[in-house]
Amino acid sequence: MEDEPLNSQVESGGSSRRGGRRRLRSALPSDIRRRNRQTVLRALYPDKWHSRADLAKITGLSKVSVSDVVAGLIQDGLVVEGGYKSSSRPGKPAVLVGIKADGTNVMAVDLSEAGVIRGILTDLTGKVLVRQDMEIPRAGYLDPQAVVTLCKRLSGQTRVPILGLGVATPGTVDRYGRVIAAPNLGWTDLDLAEQLHRALRMVVRVSNDADSAVFGERCFATGPDNMILVAIAKGVGAGVLIDDHVVQGSAYVAGEIGHVVVDENGPDCVCGKRGCLETLIAAPVLEARIADDPNRRDDLLTQAGEVLGTALSLPVALTNITDVTISGPERIVGRVFLNAVENTINDRVHSRFIERVDVHTTRLGGDAAALGGVANVLRHELGVL
Ligand SMILES: [Zn+2]
Structure with missing residues (x-):
């Protein structure tokens, strides 16, 4: 599942030939920033609190880089300051930072059940905050617009930003979120991720329902x-x-x-x-x-x-x-x-x-596939899980 996030810019990679010598192209500053953000988020996810100095030790990044990254993450509402590190040494105690779990939501829908689409909104740790189901015909073609409608209802129930949408669908799904075939929903060669992205203006990750469920069990049920x-x-x-x-x-x-x-x-x-x-x-x-x-x-x-x-x-x-x-x-x-x-x-x-x-x-019961969608968004957008 380590593919490129949908709608991401084409980033560096590959190689170029110069002077007859093959050499790797150096990483762009945006790659490095993204990687550093992910490194810091991984050190804090889901509920660890560290000072900036400790984060530098844990991650191997410089103190300057950590301060820079943490400032950006606080500005984006993903990280928050809270409490102080207890210290026996004199001087100002270090401020701790941690994941701001409720500052951003993740949305997911599960299309695997006949007759109903199940939707959830979670916090950044996968805790389900809102559930919303929508009845659909038990058989025949499912208009993707029904998924858009459910997602709009869900997004209307939160005041915080939504990191992205994870979709678990029956059928065969390629790495770009295109449904190659889902006979139960009447879909063939449907660019579901792109359609939902255009309608909802957010990052969308689509995967097969069983793939999503196994990933959900792994990430949120300590599988x-x-x-x-x-x-x-x-x-x-x-x-x-x-x-x-x-x-x-x-x-x-x-x-x-x-x-x-x-x-x-x-x-x-x-x-x-x-x-x-x-x-x-x-x-x-x-x-x-x-x-x-x-x-x-x-x-x-x-x-x-x-x-x-x-x-x-x-x-x-x-x-x-x-x-x-x-x-x-x-x-x-x-x-x-x-x-x-x-x-x-x-x-x-x-x-x-x-x-x-x-x-x-x-272990997650009926939420496994939807929570796999949440995990999919978190892994690709934040580099955690
Ligand atoms: Zn058969």
Whole structure:
């Protein structure tokens, strides 16, 4: 996810040839300023208080640079002075500075649920301050203008500046925030980030919903830096975090596991194949089976959990990921299902070389994808998280 922030200026980088010798172009002052700001913000985020002198020691920047950067951050409302450093030495005690969490908000919307768009406003530490949902048709084309309308309602509920908007959408999203395909929303090749940026005049980051959810869990629920999140909804998708980076793959479709065949004799799938993972464990499929035979609820959920556990065994071994998060409706993703997934993976993968895998539901609940959008904005705009 370390791509360029949307709408950022093209900055320095690359190289030039002069006098027949290849050399790196030196960084522009704006790059250095940006980097220094991020270094100071990282040292303070989310709730540390340091004097300017201590910040210089921690960051390795000069005292002059730190004072300069802190002055700019205070002016921008991102940092605030508060309290004094206790000192046994005589003289004026040093003033402490910290993140001004409530001085700026971050906005995020989650488009992953059928029939509703969920929006939140948070402070700079990801604390949810405002929630606003908007009903939309359960199926068919979603006019992006609906997202604009919800965002305008949200922004009307705060008096402080908004750092940016993070959007979690189903479907395939490229690094520039263009939705290549989101069949559930009727979108193909939609320049969503650009459209929303033009309408809202703010930085916009768009990412796939499962990618966003795994990043949210990592940043705001102290998830480990290697994890898989499987989202069970109308379809089945996954977000994969390796060494603290969301894996996007060569065509941005990493984690699209729903149409992998897991049972050659299974039911026909909308994609034309048979026995895709989605035909066996998608939420509507399981709900229909349980409704048909409510007495066998636990058996059906156990079987479904075994299917998913079997499917995840190889990727878990391949990546040495030991944390698997599963999001989905509570009536499906409960103890019975989670135990079946966990036992199946560990029966197949556990050895003296590979430690046990922990399978659990989302720590952030229904906010995971939206908070991933918040984290996405914070990482790219402030360099924190
Ligand atoms: Zn399929």
